[in-house]
Amino acid sequence: MGKVKKILIAASLLTFVCSLAALARILLQDYTEQQRMKELAQVWENESDKGQAVIHSSPLAAEKDEPVMLPEFRALYKRNPDIIGWLKINDTRINYPVMQNPQDAQFYLNHDYDKKINKSGLPFLDGHSRINDSNILLIHGHQMKNGWMFADLLKYKEESFYKEQAAFQFSTLYEKEEYEIVAVILSKVYRKSDDVFKYYQIDRVRTAADFNAYVQNIQKLALYDTGVTARYGDKLIVLSTCEYSTEDGRLAVIARKRT
Numbered sequence: 001m002g003k004v005k006k007i008l009i010a011a012s013l014l015t016f017v018c019s020l021a022a023l024a025r026i027l028l029q030d031y032t033e034q035q036r037m038k039e040l041a042q043v044w045e046n047e048s049d050k051g052q053a054v055i056h057s058s059p060l061a062a063e064k065d066e067p068v069m070l071p072e073f074r075a076l077y078k079r080n081p082d083i084i085g086w087l088k089i090n091d092t093r094i095n096y097p098v099m100q101n102p103q104d105a106q107f108y109l110n111h112d113y114d115k116k117i118n119k120s121g122l123p124f125l126d127g128h129s130r131i132n133d134s135n136i137l138l139i140h141g142h143q144m145k146n147g148w149m150f151a152d153l154l155k156y157k158e159e160s161f162y163k164e165q166a167a168f169q170f171s172t173l174y175e176k177e178e179y180e181i182v183a184v185i186l187s188k189v190y191r192k193s194d195d196v197f198k199y200y201q202i203d204r205v206r207t208a209a210d211f212n213a214y215v216q217n218i219q220k221l222a223l224y225d226t227g228v229t230a231r232y233g234d235k236l237i238v239l240s241t242c243e244y245s246t247e248d249g250r251l252a253v254i255a256r257k258r259t
Contacts, residue, residue: 036112040076040096040113045072069173069174070173070174070176073171076097079113079114080099080113080114080115082099083097083113083173084098084099084172084173085131085172085173086169086170087123087139088169089152090168091165092153092155092165093147093151094150094152096122098123098125099123100125106124108122120149121142122141123139124140124141125139126140128202129202131172134202135205135211135234135235136202136236136237136238137237138202139239140241141240142241142242143241143242143251149241150239153251153253154241156184159224162181162184162226166181167180167181167258168255177257177258178257179256179257180258181254182228182254183218183221183223183254184222184252184254185199185221185252185254186243186250187221188247199240200252202238215229215231218254228256235257237255237257238252238254239253239254239255
């Protein structure tokens with residue numbers, strides 16, 4: 001065997017080994033992340049079950065005037081007080097805490113629940129949203145190739161999936177809430193100078209007229225008719241993630257709180 005051929009074979013083997021090592025590292029990271037998410041969800045579910053038992057055995061607990069943190073949040077809040085809610089959509093992997101760092105609105109773009117650097121980040125509330133004071137809560141989340149975070153929102157591009165999951169659960173620290181979907185839209189992040197509707201500019205929705213115009217623009221972009229609309233006074237959640245059919249594309253699921 002010639003010297004050159006031996007070098008080529010050795011180089012090919014080295015490339016193959018490096019590729020395997022890189023793949024193994026990615027799979028290990030994905031597995032670790034999955035376990036971390038499952039652990040958080042397990043804490044949530046366990047504490048929720050305990051809380052239901054306490055509520056049924058202690059009816060006077062509901063008579064307090066001051067808001068009481070839901071039991072499922074207590075351990076999670078103690079671990080990280082940046083948690084502001086929990087989002088769950090059935091038949092998806094979306095079963096996550098929702099975060100908001102008061103000092104850095106983008107912090108959970110690349111940090112995990114323990115505030116360690118993590119490319120997947122966590123769903124987080126937009127800096128222009130306030131959990132108790134805003135009529136529109138804009139929640140951002142990555143669309144990860146491994147299917148985590150908000151990747152499953154893309155299922156809502158199909159009307160058939162919407163019909164199966166037309167509502168989802170979102171709980172704040174003090175209240176369990178359910179939201180029904182108003183519209184699913186495809187949009188993008190535009191230049192500041194572009195004179196078009198930008199669903200993510202919720203800071204500009206201040207009056208009844210602003211709110212009604214926002215809803216009308218959402219419905220114009222809707223992929224299909226849900227038969228659900230929203231009026232001023234309703235509380236909206238906008239779930240936003242990347243969508244790669246266009247440059248800087250976004251998919252957003254807009255829902256209103258059921259009363």
